[in-house]
Amino acid sequence: MVKTITILGATGSIGTSTLDLVEREPDRFEVLALTANRDVAGLAAAAIRTRAKLAVVADEACLPDLRAALAGTNIGTAGGRSAVVEAASLGADITMGAIVGCIGLEPVMAAIAGGKTVILANKEPLVSAGDVVLAAAARHGATLLPADSEHNAIFQCFDAARPERVRRIILTCSGGPFRTWTTEAMRTVTPEQAVAHPNWSMGAKISIDSATLFNKGLELIEAARLFPVPHDSIEIVIHPQSVIHSLVDYVDGSVLAQMGPPDMRTPIAHCLAWPDRMATPMAPLDLVAIGRLDFEAPDAERFPAIRLTRAALDAGGARPAILNAANEVAVAAFLDREIGFLEIAAIVEDTLSAYDPAAPESVDDVLAVDAEARSMARRQIAVRGGALRGTNVKDIVA
Numbered sequence: 001m002v003k004t005i006t007i008l009g010a011t012g013s014i015g016t017s018t019l020d021l022v023e024r025e026p027d028r029f030e031v032l033a034l035t036a037n038r039d040v041a042g043l044a045a046a047a048i049r050t051r052a053k054l055a056v057v058a059d060e061a062c063l064p065d066l067r068a069a070l071a072g073t074n075i076g077t078a079g080g081r082s083a084v085v086e087a088a089s090l091g092a093d094i095t096m097g098a099i100v101g102c103i104g105l106e107p108v109m110a111a112i113a114g115g116k117t118v119i120l121a122n123k124e125p126l127v128s129a130g131d132v133v134l135a136a137a138a139r140h141g142a143t144l145l146p147a148d149s150e151h152n153a154i155f156q157c158f159d160a161a162r163p164e165r166v167r168r169i170i171l172t173c174s175g176g177p178f179r180t181w182t183t184e185a186m187r188t189v190t191p192e193q194a195v196a197h198p199n200w201s202m203g204a205k206i207s208i209d210s211a212t213l214f215n216k217g218l219e220l221i222e223a224a225r226l227f228p229v230p231h232d233s234i235e236i237v238i239h240p241q242s243v244i245h246s247l248v249d250y251v252d253g254s255v256l257a258q259m260g261p262p263d264m265r266t267p268i269a270h271c272l273a274w275p276d277r278m279a280t281p282m283a284p285l286d287l288v289a290i291g292r293l294d295f296e297a298p299d300a301e302r303f304p305a306i307r308l309t310r311a312a313l314d315a316g317g318a319r320p321a322i323l324n325a326a327n328e329v330a331v332a333a334f335l336d337r338e339i340g341f342l343e344i345a346a347i348v349e350d351t352l353s354a355y356d357p358a359a360p361e362s363v364d365d366v367l368a369v370d371a372e373a374r375s376m377a378r379r380q381i382a383v384r385g386g387a388l389r390g391t392n393v394k395d396i397v398a
Contacts, residue, residue, distance in 0.1 A: 002030050005272075008088055008107050009098035010034040011042035013203045014121040014147065017264045018096050019046055021272060021280065026050075028278075033087040035099075035107075038062045044069035054078065056087045085110045094272065096147070097121055100205050101328050102128050102321075102370050109133065109363055115140040119271045121147040123218045124328075128321035129366040130225035144226075145271040150219050151226055152267035153245035153258035163228045168249035171219055172239040173298065174198065174262075176211040179238065183302050189341035191334060198240075208331045212344050213298060217309025218327075221320050224313055231313055236306060238296045243285070259285060304345045312352065317359035318369045319352065325373035326351035333381045347380045 005022060009015045015036075022029045031050040036043040038059040044066060047055040054076040057066050063079030070077055078087070081103075088095060088107035095111035097104055098121040108125045111118045113136065120126060125133050137144050146152050150171050159165060177198055178186055195207040202210070209215035216236055223234050242262040249255045260266045261282050269280045300307045312319035330347040333339045339347070355376050360366040 002028060003093040004030045004032045004091075005094040005096065006033040006035075006087060006090060006092035006111070007031070007096045007098065008035050008084065008104065008111075009037075009096075009100065009122070010046055011036040011039040012098055012100065013206075014098035014264060014268070015096070016042075016046075018098065018268050018272070019050065021265055021269050021278070023050060024281075025278065029094075029272075032090055032092045035084045035087050037099075040065045040069055047075050048073060051075075054087060054090070056083045058084050081106075089114060091116065093117060094119065096268075097125070098147075100124075100203060102324060102367075105129055105133075105363065105366065109136060112136045112142045112144075113140050115142050117143045117145060117274075119145045119147045119268070121268070123148065123215075123222050124324055126222045126225045127218050127324045128370060129360065129363060130221070130320070132360065132363055132366060134225060145274055146222075146226055147264070147267050147271050148219060148222065149260075149262075149264065149267045150246040151223060152270055154223065154227060154248060156258045156270065157246070157248040157256035158227055159248075159250075165251050166227075166229055166248055167233065167251050169223055169227060169229055169234045170247040170249060170255075171216060171223060171234065171236045172242070172244050172246050173213065173216045173236055174210065174242045175238040175240055175296075175298070176213065178211055179240065181302075183342070186302070186341055191337065194334070194341060204335060205328070205331055208334065208344070209327070212305050212341075213303040214305040214309065214327050214331075214344070214348075216298070217305045218324065220306075220309055221313045231310075236298055238298055240294055241290060241292075243290060243293060261285060304349070308345065308348055308352065318357050321360060321366055321369045322352055322355055322373040323348055325370045326377040329374050329377040330381065339381055339384055343384055347377055347384065350380050351377045 007015050007018050031052040033054040034047050034052045035056040040062050043055050056078045060079035067077050085106050088110040091114045094117045096119045097108045102124045104122045105125045146155055194211040195204050197207050197210055224231050244257045244259050247255050247257040265280050269278050298306050312323040326348040330344040334344055360369050
């Protein structure tokens with residue numbers, strides 16, 4: 001049966017991987033809508049290839065260019081943040097939520113309201129608004145499927161009918177490009193070095209998060225939202241090869257692991273076809289060529305993100321939303337060379353220390369907390385980053 005699909009964030013790394021799979025099986029999927037931030041050329045090309053009904057650009061200033069690119073194609077066009085939300089509410093059988101950041105929360109909530117299947121590839125809705133998102137999914141009868149490789153691995157191994165039989169969830173982590181670096185060496189890390197992930201091809205923001213280990217911390221919070229186990233039953237283990245994507249440990253001593261190549265098309269395909277399977281272009285896993293699988297504990301001293309995210313998870317309330325907002329702002333500042341690499345975690349910690357509002361109960365509450373946390377983080381950056389302009393990063397953060 002043909003299923004309609006909407007891809008939110010169609011020109012990013014997750015979006016293009018999703019399109020690759022959809023285009024390989026044109027008889028299986030009908031593209032309803034595609035959205036992008038401001039990549040008009042990529043969005044228009046994808047809409048034409050897939051015969052999408054609608055193409056939406058979030059930056060309304062780009063709408064004239066999008067209309068020109070799609071002139072004579074019968075593909076509808078729209079622009080603006082509200083248009084992205086409207087595209088998410090069109091009632092697609094499957095909606096891929098791949099908009100990076102908390103800005104993807106409202107479109108995901110609109111898709112959930114349709115009561116269909118929503119694939120979560122962006123962590124931020126569950127991190128910042130976990131209770132709100134899960135309550136909405138239950139209220140509307142929507143199915144949430146995790147596309148993150150780690151959470152998808154857990155989903156495949158987790159016995160949802162008997163969660164009390166699960167002893168531990170083990171999230172694996174590549175360790176990022178600076179796994180073996182000293183703190184002193186990381187003081188002068190450049191954006192170019194930080195986005196060069198050793199295993200995965202990802203966008204800049206998630207690549208930086210992987211380098212700081214905030215990505216794994218956000219995944220810790222997300223796993224706690226998705227799977228009914230105590231927080232202290234979720235562990236993080238460094239696994240440099242990125243072959244085992246996560247594991248589930250049962251009370252009888254059995255440990256189930258999901259393995260596969262470090263390519264997001266595998267977990268995305270699992271979600272697109274669920275509860276069935278679909279073919280992907282992935283070659284069979286060659287265990288002999290891989291040869292060995294290594295594991296080690298993360299170093300919370302060199303990578304404080306793990307400590308900060310676990311503390312935010314345990315505290316609950318608005319803490320995860322504050323952490324996520326401050327991290328998004330700090331990562332953007334690092335990419336813009338306003339602050340040093342090590343200051344990302346410092347700014348997150350400062351913001352968490354300075355701001356502790358009541359627990360959010362609605363999307364509007366979450367967005368208000370998010371906005372205030374961003375404002376506070378930017379003030380921290382202005383103080384810390386002002387000294388950086390014209391000065392060597394190493395001299396400032398030492």
